Amino acid sequence: MISEIANTIFQQAIDRYHQFDRIDHPLENPYERSSLKHLLYLKCWIDTVQWHMEDVVREPGIDPKDGLYWKRRIDESNQVRTDTVEYIDSYYLQLFAQVDPKPEARINTESPAWAIDRLSILALKIYHMEQETLRADADETHIQACHTKLAVLLEQRKDLSQSIDELLIDIAEGNKYMKVYKQMKMYNDPSLNPVLYSQKK
Structure with a gap:
């Protein structure tokens, strides 16, 4: 099942990042x-790096110039993240290209890759919530609250993993079909962001 492979690779990428934490x-x-494994590893690495950029930019005393620097890096990372998700969807579009959907086939609320995107983010939430349960400098109330949250996240991963596997089976059997929409992010496009294209006048 793809979810088992993905979860293993996500953990591998997260652990590798935290060997250096840089x-x-x-x-x-x-x-x-x-x-596909290359794309899954890349996807989670991007998410992991961006997670830590999001931490840095939330430093209360950050210099505004540094804050702007990190905000722009996060924007760039978001674009690469979106591109990578679309590459994963392209893999599945090619994989299922010869499948003829049944007349009663239904479309899913999201594509396989965007569901896998959520699974990658969930792996990061689980990793960092587990770290909170191990803090020696936190009080027992905090530790117990984090254990409770961790249990919910683990259950969520189980449910999401099952849903992804079932979605891919449904697509392979023609019970559902893929329809992918490009994200068409506008804020990074000089021809679509009015703040950017107004500078050319």
Whole structure:
């Protein structure tokens, strides 16, 4: 099942990042470039790096210039993240290209890759919530609250993993069909963001 593979790879990427815990540590993807595993590892690495950028930019005393620097890096990361999700969907579109959907086939609320995107973010939430349960400097109330939240996150991962696997089976059997919409983000596009294109006048 793809969810088991994805969850294993996500944990691998998260653990690898935290060996160094440095935003600009070079990505070393261990998987063949043309493989789905490569995309899954890349996806979670991007998410992990961005998670820590989001932490930095929320420093209450951050210099506004530094805040703007990190905000722009986060915007760039979001674009790469979106592109990577769309590459994963392209993989599945090609995989299921020969499947003829049944006449009663239904469309899903989201594509397989965007569901996998949520699974990657969930892996990060689980990792960091578990770290909170291990803090020696936190009181017992905090630790117990984090244990409770961690249990919910683990249950959520189980449910989401099952849903992703079932979705892919449904698509493979023609019970559902894929229809992918490009995100068409506008704020990074100089021709679509009015603040950017007004500068050209």
